[in-house]
Amino acid sequence: xxKPKQEPLIDLCRQRGLRITGQRRxxxxxLDAADDHPNVEELHRRVxxxxxxxxxxxxxxxxxxxxxxxxxxxxxxxxGRLRYEPAPDEHHDHLINVETGEVIEFRSDEIERLQEExxxxxxxEIVSHKLELYVKPRKTR
Amino acid sequence: xxKPKQEPLIDLCRQRGLRITGQRRxxxxxLDAADDHPNVEELHRRVxxxxxxxxxxxxxxxxxxxxxxxxxxxxxxxxGRLRYEPAPDEHHDHLINVETGEVIEFRSDEIERLQEExxxxxxxEIVSHKLELYVKPRKTR
DNA sequence: GTCAGTGCAAAGAATTTGCAATTAG
DNA sequence: CTAATTGCAAATTCTTTGCACTGAC
Numbered sequence: 001x002x003k004p005k006q007e008p009l010i011d012l013c014r015q016r017g018l019r020i021t022g023q024r025r026x027x028x029x030x031l032d033a034a035d036d037h038p039n040v041e042e043l044h045r046r047v048x049x050x051x052x053x054x055x056x057x058x059x060x061x062x063x064x065x066x067x068x069x070x071x072x073x074x075x076x077x078x079x080g081r082l083r084y085e086p087a088p089d090e091h092h093d094h095l096i097n098v099e100t101g102e103v104i105e106f107r108s109d110e111i112e113r114l115q116e117e118x119x120x121x122x123x124x125e126i127v128s129h130k131l132e133l134y135v136k137p138r139k140t141r
Numbered sequence: 142x143x144k145p146k147q148e149p150l151i152d153l154c155r156q157r158g159l160r161i162t163g164q165r166r167x168x169x170x171x172l173d174a175a176d177d178h179p180n181v182e183e184l185h186r187r188v189x190x191x192x193x194x195x196x197x198x199x200x201x202x203x204x205x206x207x208x209x210x211x212x213x214x215x216x217x218x219x220x221g222r223l224r225y226e227p228a229p230d231e232h233h234d235h236l237i238n239v240e241t242g243e244v245i246e247f248r249s250d251e252i253e254r255l256q257e258e259x260x261x262x263x264x265x266e267i268v269s270h271k272l273e274l275y276v277k278p279r280k281t282r
Numbered sequence: 283g284t285c286a287g288t289g290c291a292a293a294g295a296a297t298t299t300g301c302a303a304t305t306a307g
Numbered sequence: 308c309t310a311a312t313t314g315c316a317a318a319t320t321c322t323t324t325g326c327a328c329t330g331a332c
């Protein structure tokens with residue numbers, strides 16, 4: 001959805017000096033191909049389709065490493081499991097359909113601005129933020 | 142902070158037909174007295190000060206029951222543990238100081254309105270939402 | 283060659299659950 | 308009386324870790 005073409009993760013990893021192993025290559029491909037917000041179990045499943053035998057601990061470790069480097073973003077939506085998405089060029093927020101679990105990305109410059117204002121009012125600066133709208137389809141009568 | 146006097150939880154529980162046991166009474170007192178967002182371990186600690194011997198499983202079960210009934214709200218801030226606050230009369234959002242862990246409540250009608258607008262634009266209605274600003278003290282100068 | 287990365291199984295951390303005993307209503 | 312609640316320990320679920328081995332650079 002909000003997914004402009006950008007440099008593949010594998011190149012970013014090389015730049016940062018990570019070793020490109022077979023397992024890692026597949027994990028990065030899966031991440032690049034994802035346009036949703038999979039959790040580790042789902043990632044592991046997708047990796048397994050391309051290359052069986054990759055241990056889930058490796059997926060966990062890779063995600064942690066990528067998150068440390070800021071190459072992916074971690075989320076915790078309603079279900080209590082970590083989910084990931086390749087770091088977007090521009091920040092966006094999430095709208096979660098509670099009936100289907102579907103996640104839609106959106107962005108509101110106006111809300112971004114108001115957030116800054118609020119933080120400032122309290123004497124802080126924003127490190128990061130998270131706005132999640134849990135929604136259901138509108139009954140159009 | 143944003144904590145207008147309201148009906149004690151114990152009365153709300155009676156109205157909903159929950160049995161008031163000794164353990165539950167203490168837990169509810171602790172919740173009523175809290176003006177922060179404690180996790181279960183912290184609640185259990187506070188309960189233990191008033192009445193030793195209450196099992197932490199009881200605290201978990203009670204919090205789940207209260208949340209089901211909408212008498213308290215669950216949050217998951219940065220640290221991956223569930224936290225609770227008595228359900229406020231009016232919705233508010235949170236500003237979390239990442240350096241101290243302190244949580245400040247705030248409300249912006251304008252942001253609320255923009256959220257509605259966005260949900261509507263996508264054809265949804267909001268079930269609930271969560272806005273969290275992770276902040277740090279502003280370096281003045 | 284060296285050290286980051288991996289698999290595996292075991293450990294952790296947070297939360298839930300089965301069950302027998304207790305107790306509020 | 309009896310169905311809800313509790314304590315306790317065991318089970319679940321998700322994630323991390325120790326360690327010996329492998330392989331990228």
